[in-house]
Amino acid sequence: MSTAGLGLFQPGSTPLHRLGPGTKLAALAVLGLVLLARPGWEIALGVLAAVLAVAALARLRWRTSVRALVPVLVMLAALAAFQVWQRGWEVAVQVSASLLALVLAGTVLTATTPADRLVDLLVRGARPLARIGLRPEVLALAVALMLRTIPALGEVVAQSRDAARARGLERSPRAVLVPSAVRTVARAHTVGEALAARGLAD
Amino acid sequence: MIELEDAGVVVTAADPGAPGRTLTRTILEPTTLRLTERRIAVIGANGSGKSTLARLVNGLRTPTSGRVRTLGMDVAREGPAVRSRVGFVFTDPDAQLVMPTAGEDVALSLRRTVPDASERAARVREVLARFGLADHVEAPVHSLSGGQKQLLALAGVLATEPEILVADEPTTLLDLHWRRVVDELLADLDAQVLLVTHDLAAAERADRVLVVDRGAVVFDGAPRAAVARYVEAMARL
Numbered sequence: 001m002s003t004a005g006l007g008l009f010q011p012g013s014t015p016l017h018r019l020g021p022g023t024k025l026a027a028l029a030v031l032g033l034v035l036l037a038r039p040g041w042e043i044a045l046g047v048l049a050a051v052l053a054v055a056a057l058a059r060l061r062w063r064t065s066v067r068a069l070v071p072v073l074v075m076l077a078a079l080a081a082f083q084v085w086q087r088g089w090e091v092a093v094q095v096s097a098s099l100l101a102l103v104l105a106g107t108v109l110t111a112t113t114p115a116d117r118l119v120d121l122l123v124r125g126a127r128p129l130a131r132i133g134l135r136p137e138v139l140a141l142a143v144a145l146m147l148r149t150i151p152a153l154g155e156v157v158a159q160s161r162d163a164a165r166a167r168g169l170e171r172s173p174r175a176v177l178v179p180s181a182v183r184t185v186a187r188a189h190t191v192g193e194a195l196a197a198r199g200l201a202d
Numbered sequence: 203m204i205e206l207e208d209a210g211v212v213v214t215a216a217d218p219g220a221p222g223r224t225l226t227r228t229i230l231e232p233t234t235l236r237l238t239e240r241r242i243a244v245i246g247a248n249g250s251g252k253s254t255l256a257r258l259v260n261g262l263r264t265p266t267s268g269r270v271r272t273l274g275m276d277v278a279r280e281g282p283a284v285r286s287r288v289g290f291v292f293t294d295p296d297a298q299l300v301m302p303t304a305g306e307d308v309a310l311s312l313r314r315t316v317p318d319a320s321e322r323a324a325r326v327r328e329v330l331a332r333f334g335l336a337d338h339v340e341a342p343v344h345s346l347s348g349g350q351k352q353l354l355a356l357a358g359v360l361a362t363e364p365e366i367l368v369a370d371e372p373t374t375l376l377d378l379h380w381r382r383v384v385d386e387l388l389a390d391l392d393a394q395v396l397l398v399t400h401d402l403a404a405a406e407r408a409d410r411v412l413v414v415d416r417g418a419v420v421f422d423g424a425p426r427a428a429v430a431r432y433v434e435a436m437a438r439l
Contacts, residue, residue, distance in 0.1 A: 008302050011340050115306040120319060137313075141300070144310070148302050148343065155296075155344060187297060194298035197262055197290035198311060198359065199282060 009114050016058035016112040021121045024109050031105055035098045041090045044097035051101045051108070058112050065107060072103055115144050141200055145191070156183050204237040204259050204366065204396065208268030211254050229254045231418040232268055237396070239409035241389075243425065244398045245432050246414035252370075252398045255414060259368050259396060260288040273365060289364035289393070293371040295351035304330065304346065304354050305339035311361045325361070333357040333387070349380025356387060367391060370398045402429050 011017075016024070035047060055065075076096045083092035110118070119140040126136035160179040161170075169175035210232035217223040230251045246252045257263035258270045261277035261284050270277045272284050292298050301307040308326045316322040330336055333353045338346065346354065352372060359367065369388065373381040385404055388395055397404065405411050411428035413421035413435070421431045 008342050009306075009340065115302050116309045116319070116322075119310075119313075141310075144302075144306075145300055148300050152296065152344065190292070190294065190297035191300065193262060194290075194292055195300065197260060197285060197292070198298070199285040199314075200300075200310070 008111065010059075010061055010064075010111045012059055012112070014058050014112070016054065016108065019112070021109075021113045021117050022125075024113060025121065028102075028105050028109055032102060035101065039094060041093040041097065044094045044101065048097045048101040048104075051104045055104055055108050058108050060108065060111055065111075069103070069107075072100070076100060119144050137200075141195070152187070153180075153184060156180050156187065159183075203273065204235070204394075205271040206233050206235040206258065206265075206268065207271070208232040208234055209258060209265040209270045210267040211251075211258070211263060212266045228417050230258075230265075233419055234268075235412070235419065235422070237394075237410070240394055241408040241410075242394075242396045243405035243408035243411045243428075244396065244414060245400070245402065245405050245411060245428065247436065250414045251417040252414045255412075255419075256290075256368050256370050256396060256398045259366065260285050260290050262290065286362075287364055288366045288368060289359035289362065291352075291356055291359055291367065291369040291372045293374050295348070295355035298355050299343045299351060299358070302342060303339070304335060304341050304343060307343065307354060308358050308361050311358045315362060329357050329361045330354075334383075347380075349376050349383065352376060352380065352384060353387075356384065360391070360393075364393055366394045366396065368396045368398075371400060372397075373399070373401060373404070402433070405429055 031047065031051070035044060076099060079099075080092040080096040083095055122140035122143055123136040126134065126139045129139070130136060157176065157180050160176045160183065163179065164170055164172060164175035167175070209230070210228065211230040212226055212228050214224050214226050217225045233255070244252045244255060254263055258265060258277065259272055261270075261272075261281035264270075264278040264281070273287055275284050277284050299307050301310050305323075305326050308329050309322055312322050312325055316325055327336065327339060330339055333356065335350065335353060335357065338350065338354075343351065343354070352375070356372070367388070372388075373384050376384065381401070385401075385407075388397065389407070397408065399405055406425045406429055408425050410423065411421075411425045412419050413428050413432045415435060420435075421428050
């Protein structure tokens with residue numbers, strides 16, 4: 001399973017690509033508020049259907065996106081099973097559909113907006129926070145790093161899995177998780193150093 | 203120009219065998235150097251202190267004794283100003299490529315110097331074309347080969363036209379083809395280049411070579427003699 005395709009910019013000229021990043025981000029925020037303010041499985045399914053329609057309008061590469069969403073779907077399936085057991089099928093549908101709608105809406109945003117434009121928007125939006133000592137550029141950089149880190153972490157896990165398999169340890173979760181965690185921490189250290197070297201953390 | 207005046211690096215850590223006690227380790231002995239040559243190579247065994255020496259140049263590491271001045275600025279007191287004029291390329295390009303696509307990563311470097319978004323986009327295309335990556339502006343970074351990633355890392359650093367470039371083993375992870383590409387690129391730069399390398403052929407093409415051994419610069423001079431000294435030291439191990 002690879003999350004490498006999730007959230008990556010997919011060039012195009014659809015109406016979603018032409019829409020300003022501020023408008024798309026505001027729409028994502030409104031979506032979240034609607035799902036919070038009007039809980040219910042019918043609303044959640046309706047919102048999910050609307051987001052799927054928007055994703056079709058954005059001409060998302062379905063094969064890439066679905067493949068990248070598999071880990072999310074697995075997690076949602078486990079969550080739904082738990083909710084069915086604890087609180088019934090209506091709550092399970094509401095929670096799973098809401099989360100999937102938000103993840104998909106976020107994917108549409110990042111797939112139709114170059115990271116550079118997103119960073120510009122976040123810098124402008126975070127300017128008021130400069131009064132309390134938070135540098136807008138640093139906040140925007142943190143978001144951009146998150147987008148880059150998702151596929152990078154996928155690569156680290158894939159390499160650790162291959163190494164475990166090569167040693168006949170494919171059935172040992174520890175043989176994958178421990179080196180993945182160690183390498184991720186090491187990577188965080190070197191990324192920090194690289195950011196400092198590029199003057200991006202100064 | 204890069205100047206080290208008795209600059210040394212000592213690290214202190216808790217002694218795992220004796221709680222409450224600390225261990226000190228000298229990573230770099232106090233070193234005095236004045237580096238004005240256009241191409242300087244630093245060679246030495248793994249763990250000899252080469253990378254620490256390189257990181258002193260742009261203030262990624264500050265000396266625990268003495269002083270380092272780069273382009274007339276004290277790296278300990280004026281680190282950000284130094285780093286705005288000194289580029290640094292790491293061994294592993296994955297660590298320094300922070301944006302999702304190639305074009306976005308170069309654009310990140312240009313944000314301070316080219317505030318206008320459309321002008322920045324044009325400059326990004328120009329920079330990537332110079333590095334043979336014109337067709338990869340929108341390519342996800344993770345889809346690039348190792349050599350392409352290192353070229354992209356170099357592009358991102360050189361887009362800001364630094365006056366000095368420090369390259370810490372930039373070709374170690376590359377095959378012969380990409381090693382040649384990166385070597386030629388570095389040779390053509392106007393900037394002063396400090397190259398940490400295990401590639402002795404590349405070291406021999408420098409104007410001056412420093413050999414570092416166990417935290418000390420044990421040879422400083424002509425490339426051929428430096429490489430011969432290093433090879434002799436390695437043979438004795």
